[in-house]
Amino acid sequence: MISLLLILFSSLFFVGIIIRLKAKIAARKMPPVLQPVYDVIRLFRKGAVYSNTTSIIFKVAPLIYFASALVAALFMPIGSLKPLLSFEGDFVFFAYLLALGKFMMILAAMDTGSGFEGMGANREAFYSMLVEPAFFILIGSVALFTDNISFHALFLNFNVDSNLAYIIGIASVYVLIFIAMVENSRMPVDDPKTHLELTMVHEVMILDNSGFDLGLIHISSWLKFSIYGALISNFIIQGSWAFYWQIAAFLGIQLAFSLTVGVLESFKARNKLEKNPQWIIILSAISIVVFLTALIITQKIILN
Amino acid sequence: MHLAIITLSSLWAVNVFIISSKLTLAFLPFLGSTLYLEIDQLSAFFMLVINFTMLGGIIYARGYLQPYLQKKSKTEMAWHFFNYLWLHISMLLVVMIHDAIAFLMIWEIMSISSFFLVIFESGEKKTIKIGIKYLIQMHVGVVFLMLGFILAYVQTDAALSFTGLSVYFSSHNPFWLFLLFFIGFGIKAGFIPLHTWLPHAHPAAPSHVSGVMSGVMIKMGIYGILRVLMVIHHDLFNIGLFILIISLITGLAGISMAIVQRDVKKLLAYSSIENIGIIGIGIGLGVIGIAENIPVLTVLGFGGGILHVFNHSLFKPLLFYTAGSVYNQTHTRNVEELGSLIKKMPKTALFFLLGALAISGLPPFNGFISEFLIYSGIFKSLHSASLYTDIILMFSFAGLVIIGGLALFCFTKTFSIIFLGTARSSKVEQASEVSTSMLVPDFMIGFMIIIIGFIPIVFMNLLSQIILLFSTDVSAIQQITPSLNYISLSSGVFIIVVGLVWILRSWQQKRQTIMQNTTWGCAYTGADPALHQYTSASYADNFVQLSSQVVNVKKDFKDFDEREIFPRSREFATRSSDILEDNLITRPGNRTLFWLKKIAVFQTGKIQHYLLYALVFLALIFLLNYFNLI
Numbered sequence: 001m002i003s004l005l006l007i008l009f010s011s012l013f014f015v016g017i018i019i020r021l022k023a024k025i026a027a028r029k030m031p032p033v034l035q036p037v038y039d040v041i042r043l044f045r046k047g048a049v050y051s052n053t054t055s056i057i058f059k060v061a062p063l064i065y066f067a068s069a070l071v072a073a074l075f076m077p078i079g080s081l082k083p084l085l086s087f088e089g090d091f092v093f094f095a096y097l098l099a100l101g102k103f104m105m106i107l108a109a110m111d112t113g114s115g116f117e118g119m120g121a122n123r124e125a126f127y128s129m130l131v132e133p134a135f136f137i138l139i140g141s142v143a144l145f146t147d148n149i150s151f152h153a154l155f156l157n158f159n160v161d162s163n164l165a166y167i168i169g170i171a172s173v174y175v176l177i178f179i180a181m182v183e184n185s186r187m188p189v190d191d192p193k194t195h196l197e198l199t200m201v202h203e204v205m206i207l208d209n210s211g212f213d214l215g216l217i218h219i220s221s222w223l224k225f226s227i228y229g230a231l232i233s234n235f236i237i238q239g240s241w242a243f244y245w246q247i248a249a250f251l252g253i254q255l256a257f258s259l260t261v262g263v264l265e266s267f268k269a270r271n272k273l274e275k276n277p278q279w280i281i282i283l284s285a286i287s288i289v290v291f292l293t294a295l296i297i298t299q300k301i302i303l304n
Numbered sequence: 305m306h307l308a309i310i311t312l313s314s315l316w317a318v319n320v321f322i323i324s325s326k327l328t329l330a331f332l333p334f335l336g337s338t339l340y341l342e343i344d345q346l347s348a349f350f351m352l353v354i355n356f357t358m359l360g361g362i363i364y365a366r367g368y369l370q371p372y373l374q375k376k377s378k379t380e381m382a383w384h385f386f387n388y389l390w391l392h393i394s395m396l397l398v399v400m401i402h403d404a405i406a407f408l409m410i411w412e413i414m415s416i417s418s419f420f421l422v423i424f425e426s427g428e429k430k431t432i433k434i435g436i437k438y439l440i441q442m443h444v445g446v447v448f449l450m451l452g453f454i455l456a457y458v459q460t461d462a463a464l465s466f467t468g469l470s471v472y473f474s475s476h477n478p479f480w481l482f483l484l485f486f487i488g489f490g491i492k493a494g495f496i497p498l499h500t501w502l503p504h505a506h507p508a509a510p511s512h513v514s515g516v517m518s519g520v521m522i523k524m525g526i527y528g529i530l531r532v533l534m535v536i537h538h539d540l541f542n543i544g545l546f547i548l549i550i551s552l553i554t555g556l557a558g559i560s561m562a563i564v565q566r567d568v569k570k571l572l573a574y575s576s577i578e579n580i581g582i583i584g585i586g587i588g589l590g591v592i593g594i595a596e597n598i599p600v601l602t603v604l605g606f607g608g609g610i611l612h613v614f615n616h617s618l619f620k621p622l623l624f625y626t627a628g629s630v631y632n633q634t635h636t637r638n639v640e641e642l643g644s645l646i647k648k649m650p651k652t653a654l655f656f657l658l659g660a661l662a663i664s665g666l667p668p669f670n671g672f673i674s675e676f677l678i679y680s681g682i683f684k685s686l687h688s689a690s691l692y693t694d695i696i697l698m699f700s701f702a703g704l705v706i707i708g709g710l711a712l713f714c715f716t717k718t719f720s721i722i723f724l725g726t727a728r729s730s731k732v733e734q735a736s737e738v739s740t741s742m743l744v745p746d747f748m749i750g751f752m753i754i755i756i757g758f759i760p761i762v763f764m765n766l767l768s769q770i771i772l773l774f775s776t777d778v779s780a781i782q783q784i785t786p787s788l789n790y791i792s793l794s795s796g797v798f799i800i801v802v803g804l805v806w807i808l809r810s811w812q813q814k815r816q817t818i819m820q821n822t823t824w825g826c827a828y829t830g831a832d833p834a835l836h837q838y839t840s841a842s843y844a845d846n847f848v849q850l851s852s853q854v855v856n857v858k859k860d861f862k863d864f865d866e867r868e869i870f871p872r873s874r875e876f877a878t879r880s881s882d883i884l885e886d887n888l889i890t891r892p893g894n895r896t897l898f899w900l901k902k903i904a905v906f907q908t909g910k911i912q913h914y915l916l917y918a919l920v921f922l923a924l925i926f927l928l929n930y931f932n933l934i
Contacts, residue, residue, distance in 0.1 A: 047816030051823040053726055055646045057657075060802075063809070067801040071794060085797075087790035088783075089680040093667060096708075097798070100666040103712055107657075110720030110838065112823045113644070118725075118838025125716050126846050129709030136705045140683060140698060147687035149680065207824050211816065212809050277850050284702075291698055300691040 003078040003230070006247065010254040011219075011226035012037055017255065021262030036222070040215045048211030053113040061108030062213040062220075068101030069220040069227070076230045077152040079237040079246035086152040091139050094151070095132065098183070101220070102128055109205040116197045120204035123273075127189060127201070130280040131182045137287035138172055141294040155234040164297050171290045172235050175283050177260065180228035182280055184221055187265045189276050199273060229257045309389075310355045313396050316343055318352075321766055331401075341400040345769045346534075349610065350399040350520075350527050353617045356752070357519040358392045360745030364625050365512040367742035368632060384424055390417040391516070398524055404453040404464040408446060411524075415442040418521060421513040422505050434504040441491055441501040448488035449528075452481055470535035478536045482543050485532045486550075493525025494577045495584065496554040500885040503561075506573035507637060511628020514569060515621035518576045523613050526583055530610075533591060534773060541595035548588030548696065552703040555581025557884070559710040560854045563717065563844050564880040567637045568627045571718060572620065575663065578707060579616045583609045585700055586678050593685070594775065596693055603780035604681025606771050611763065612674035615662070615756065619671065622659040622749045626652045629742055630722060633735035639721045639840045641729035648735040653723040655746040660715035662753050665708050668795030670756035676791070678704065680784055710847075717843045725837045758795050760788045841878050856883045 016033035023030045032038075050058065074084040075094045102124065109121035143149050145168065146157035160169050182189050185202030197204045206217055233253035237246050271279055295301045316327060327343040343351070365388070373381070394414035401407045419442070423435035455472075457464050462471035472481060487498065494502040502522070506514040529547075536543065558577030565571035586609025593601030629652045630645060631637055646653035662669035682701045686694060727733065756763060768781040848857045860877040906917070 044812065045816075047818055048813065049819045049821050052820050053644070053823050055653075055724065056650075057646065057724065063802050063805045066805055067798055070801055071798045074794070074797070085790060085794055087787040089676060089683065089787050090790070092676055092679045092683075093672075093791060093794060096665065096667050096672055097794075099664075099708075099712060100661070103661065103664065103666060103716060106716045107720055107724065110716070111724040113725035113837045114823045114825065115836035115838060116825075117823075118843065121716070121720075122838065122843050122846065125713045129706070129713050132709045133702045133705045137698065137702055140686065140701060143683045144686040144694065149683040212812050216805065216809075274849075277846075288698075295691060295694060298687070300694060 001084060002247075003076060003081040003083050004073060006078055006081075006250055007073050007076060007223070007226045007230050010229065010251065011222040014225045014229070014254065014258050015222050017258040018262040018265070021259055022266050025262070025266040036218065040218050043211055043215035043218070046211045048213060051112050051208050054108075054111045054208070057104070058108045058111040058208075059213075061104040061111075062209060062216045064104040065101040066216040066220045068097045069223040072097050073223055073227050075151055076227055077155060078230055078233065078250050079241065080156060080239040080243075081246065082152055086150050088149050090150050091154075095135060098224070099128070099132075105205060105217075108209075112208045114207065116200075116204050117207055119198070120201050123190075123201045124185070124205060127182055127276065127280060130277055131179055131283060134175055134280075134283040134287045135179055137284060137291055138175055141168065141287065141291040142172070144291070145294040145297060151234075155237075156239045158235070159238065162297065164293055167293050168290050168297070169235050171286055171293075173232050175286050175290070176228060176232045176235070177257070178283055180225065180232075180257075181261070181264070182283075183228065184224055186261060187268050188271045188279070191265075191270045193265075194270070199270070225258075225261075226254065229254045232257060309392060309396065310359055313351050314355050316348070316351070318348075321345065321348055321769060339401065339403060339406055341397075342402050343400055344773065346527070346530060346773055347399040349614075349766070349770050350523070351396055353523070353614055354392070354395050354399070354520045356748075357516055357617050357621055360621055360625070360748055361512045361516045361519075362388070364515070364628070364742055364745045365510075367739045368510060368512050368628055370739075371632065384421065387417040387420040388513070391421060391521070395520060395524060399527055402466045404457075404466070404468070407466075408450060408453070411449070412446060414521070414524065415439065415446070418513075418517060421517075422509040424510050424513065425508070431508045434508045438501045438505045445488045445491035445498075448484050448491075452484035452488060455481060455484070466531050466535060469532065470537075473536045474538070478539055479542050479546075482532060482536065483546075486529060486547070489525040489528035489532075490550075491525070493522050493529070493580050494554075495525075495550050495580060496557050496577065497884045497888050499554070499558070499577050500882070500889050502577060503565075503570050503573040503882065503885075506576070506624075507567050507569040511569075511624050511631065514573075515624035515628070518573065518624060519617040519621040522576060522580060523583075523617065526580070526587070526609075526613055530587065533587070539595075540591050544588050544591030544593075544595055545696065546588075547584055547591060548700060551581045551584025551588050552700065553581075554578070554584060555707045556703060556710070557854055559707055559714055560847075560851055561880075561882060563710065563714045563847055564855050564857055566639055566840055566880075568630070568639050568718065568722065569624070569637055571639075571714070572623050572627060575623075575711070575714065576616070576620055578711065579612065579620065579663070582675070582678075582704070582707065583612045583616070585609070585704060586612060586674070589678065589681060589697075589700060590774065592693065592696065593681070596689060598685045598689060598693075599775055599777040600780040600783070601681045601685040601689075602775040603768075603771050603778050604677045604684070604784065606774050607767050607781065608674045608677035608681060610770055611677060611756075611767060612671075614763075615670045615674050615753075618749050618752050618756075619659040619662040622655060622746060622753070623663065625742070625745055625749075626656040626659065627722075629738040630735075632738060632742070634731045636729075636731050639718065641731050642722045643725045643728040643732060643837075644723070645732060645735060646723040648732065649723075649737045651737060651743055651746070655743075655750055656723065657719055658750050658753060660719045662757070664711040664715050666712075667791070668754075668757045668798065670753045670760075673756055673760040673788070673791070675704065675708065676787075677784065680787065681780075684780075713847060717840060721838075721840045721843065728839070759792055761785060761792065764788065854883065856881050856886070 013033055015036045020030045020033055072094050075090050077083045106121040106125050109117040142154050142158055146154055148154045148157055160166060190201035192203055194200055209217055233250045236253060237249050319327060329341040331339045331341045390413060394410050394417060397410045398414060401410060419435055419439045422438055423431050425431050453464055456469050460471045462468035491498045506518060555578050558574050558581055562571050562574035565574060586605050590602045590605030593605055662671040665671040665675040682697050686697055689697060764781055768778045771778050848855060857878055857880045864871050
């Protein structure tokens with residue numbers, strides 16, 4: 001329960017910190033940290049415009065997208081804090097649930113019959129297909145390493161106690177940061193602040209959403225950021241730490257993660273679109289390195 | 305008649321599960337001895353699957369064949385239903401008969417009756433050609449099966465039956481004989497590269513036939529492979545690895561080729577190939593589990609594979625039926641000519657969506673459950689497996705994930721091009737919702753999909769009984785039970801959250817103004833945004849660029865010349881063909897035909913020449929004999 005509350009709490013600030021930092025770096029006037037929250041509250045007070053072309057799919061999709069992100073948050077432990085739902089193989093459910101949300105959003109974008117939104121939908125489907133193996137191989141390596149297959153037990157038993165385990169930790173965090181960037185359609189795969197619809201991914205998918213639906217979509221993307229942040233923090237927080245240290249560490253890591261995203265977005269240029277597939281596949285390659293390292297640690301590959 | 309068969313055989317099958325042991329019935333006197341129907345749990349499972357799918361098929365056929373009643377004579381219709389009935393009976397018998405000769409005969413009846421079903425629209429020359437292609441490939445398959453049985457018989461003198469094979473397998477290296485059976489059954493199942501009949505036969509056949517063929521008939525191949533595996537008890541590692549590798553290739557290549565298809569039924573046929581791959585991955589892992597003595601991998605591998613047989617027999621007919629309904633209304637299978645059908649055929653659209661979600665393996669539907677079982681099996685055995693097995697396991701789950709992602713890509717495309725957006729041709733205008741009798745099977749199947757997705761636990765007892773035939777230790781099923789309960793719970797929570805937000809939104813929107821307007825064209829109002837909406841080909845394009853090695857898409861387009869200042873209008877077309885089919889069937893076939901034609905100069909049709917050949921032959925014999933060469 002506490003872990004869910006922490007994730008929800010940190011999600012409120014996540015995007016706010018990113019835009020604040022980006023404004024700071026660009027020497028613009030900084031918006032308040034809660035600016036995205038104000039924006040969503042304003043959206044919730046608004047009516048909506050639906051396209052004539054759309055059908056029921058377009059209306060249901062944001063709900064399912066939001067619900068998938070929220071329920072996915074229920075699976076996420078923080079350190080030794082138990083999540084609300086935890087069972088063997090929960091990460092498979094977690095990943096597929098997020099995929100369900102994405103599936104519906106893609107359909108919703110196609111439902112508008114707009115060429116731009118089709119483009120975004122197509123890219124979203126394509127990139128998420130490419131990034132999925134990286135996540136599974138990564139979790140698979142940790143499962144191999146700790147002999148557990150639920151998020152909670154997996155991270156509880158993930159002890160960084162040897163040099164090789166550091167490799168797993170560092171590589172995992174690196175891969176997860178970029179998986180989060182791809183999943184949330186951020187730099188270097190997609191630039192949320194670009195002005196050209198032709199090069200967008202996520203933003204162009206939701207062109208026709210408005211009012212309550214758009215608010216839900218925004219909240220879902222905060223949640224997703226926060227969930228991935230929690231995932232990253234689990235690789236660092238040790239279950240043996242004191243309770244309050246774990247919470248402090250979690251918040252610290254979330255802050256560091258959002259700052260990292262802000263810095264990355266300020267200084268990194270977006271990939272050329274056609275380079276994206278290669279770039280994403282590299283993440284899977286790094287995950288395979290993690291897998292091999294796990295094989296070495298479990299003494300299946302015996303060196304020297 | 306169908307109903308009588310369904311009732312009787314289902315009773316037998318249910319009985320088998322209730323008494324949890326084998327049921328043997330005397331059937332017919334055959335070749336001097338009595339032929340027994342032996343129904344064990346595996347047969348019973350397949351019988352239930354066959355019956356459920358056939359029931360849906362028969363109901364659907366009543367509505368689907370309405371437009372054909374004027375075109376076809378009564379005899380033709382009767383012949384069609386006669387074959388439909390025989391396909392049903394023969395499939396039931398295939399899973400019940402263990403005697404080799406009777407089995408092959410029934411197998412033959414199954415192929416022939418399905419051949420006649422495929423060529424239902426025999427007015428078209430193409431259909432006949434496809435039918436004959438199908439018939440030939442089926443017979444190649446039978447030859448391999450026969451060879452397998454005969455080889456075992458000759459070497460061991462044991463009975464000509466599946467049980468008789470065990471004598472051979474216990475005393476010889478099982479791999480090569482298994483390979484024969486795998487090819488024989490694999491042609492039916494559609495494992496790549498034995499799949500080439502599938503993408504042609506399914507589109508040619510009417511939808512109630514393709515639904516049944518894809519839903520259960522190709523599973524007869526899987527049944528055969530499982531039946532043979534049951535009598536192999538040693539040297540299983542190579543066999544398991546072989547099945548796994550073939551299945552991974554089948555899954556990946558199948559779905560990749562599905563993505564580039566434009567014909568919706570051809571797309572579904574390739575997706576059947578992909579699902580056969582997933583089933584094969586489950587079975588392959590199960591076999592590796594037996595060989596490496598990892599019971600959890602065995603149980604969950606076989607469990608996932610077998611459950612996926614059932615799942616695929618639900619969502620694939622559902623997709624074929626709904627695609628058939630679309631064809632029935634629009635008379636086209638080309639997705640590029642469809643669009644916006646969700647407004648004209650809302651129920652059909654929602655059922656297609658249900659099938660698409662289930663086939664992409666998304667929760668809370670049934671496809672997810674079988675994939676979840678396979679995943680759990682893999683992840684649970686990672687720690688205890690050896691290095692070699694671990695690497696195999698990693699490739700199999702990575703493969704499964706990629707297949708899942710590609711399926712998502714494929715079915716978002718298919719659903720949205722057919723049902724969403726705006727109409728792409730005038731063929732859509734006349735469409736309206738199909739009759740109730742065509743929707744009834746959709747309801748039946750949809751109900752099952754949701755039941756399995758939400759309460760998978762009720763099927764686990766049934767599954768564990770089947771797995772007991774392969775493994776003695778099925779405790780893994782008990783271990784997975786809490787997870788499945790949690791999945792039900794999580795799915796429930798998910799639905800509740802969706803419901804709550806829905807209520808919240810209706811409450812919020814009641815107080816606000818909700819408007820309708822055209823789609824936002826990014827501030828460009830010069831043309832209807834719908835004119836440049838995405839098509840199937842453009843959706844698939846970035847995937848095609850990435851996987852040009854696997855899928856072969858040719859573009860017919862002349863590029864602009866530099867000196868051409870005012871370009872004239874141009875045409876653009878894409879064609880896709882199956883690389884494997886081109887290289888394995890068409891090209892060798894053409895080459896053989898080329899040489900055979902050269903040889904045909906000897907066939908002059910003149911009696912004098914033929915007499916001369918005889919004379920030459922005699923002279924040749926004499927000469928060879930004279931020089932002591934023979």
